[in-house]
Amino acid sequence: MSRTTPVVEEPPDPGTAASVSAAYGTMVYLVSVAGGWLADRIPGSCAADAMRAAVTKIIIGCAAFAALSTLLAAVGWLTTDRFVGLLTLGAAIAAPAPWLRRTMHPVH
Incomplete structure (x- = not known):
């Protein structure tokens, strides 16, 4: 069995890093x-x-x-049932309200 030495990559030179950043x-x-x-045209x-x-x-x-x-999982309060409850509550809060639909497309 032959052993191979691990390949160690050298860090890129500062010029390459500056080019990628730019x-x-x-x-x-x-x-x-x-x-x-x-967005303004279409x-x-x-x-x-x-949007x-x-x-x-x-x-x-x-x-x-x-x-x-x-945070809640770290404290130990968050269980699967509570997580699903929070997801459901968040979806209900994020649902568009009927009054919002009327104000988004006002009639001229």
């Missing part, structure tokens, strides 16, 4: 400008604002639920 930063800003332009600014608000609400809700679940 490319990432450039793409973040270019994609957001292009996305904003498309669905319109009012609908784009509503942006909905996506932001979903992301913040998921982060808050994950933080709360982690």
Whole structure:
């Protein structure tokens, strides 16, 4: 049986790391400008604002639920039944209210 030595990768040089970081930063800003332009042209600014608000609400809700679940599981309070109950409660709270549907598409 022959033994092989483990392959040790050398870290990238600082020039490569700077290039990757610059490319990432450039793409973040270019994609957001292009996305904003498309959002204003295709669905319109009012609908784009509503979509942006909905996506932001979903992301913040998921982060808050994950933080709360982690905290409650660490304390020992969170069981499977309670977790399903919290999921059901969160889905009920996040459901769109009837009055919200009327205000999102006002009649001119």
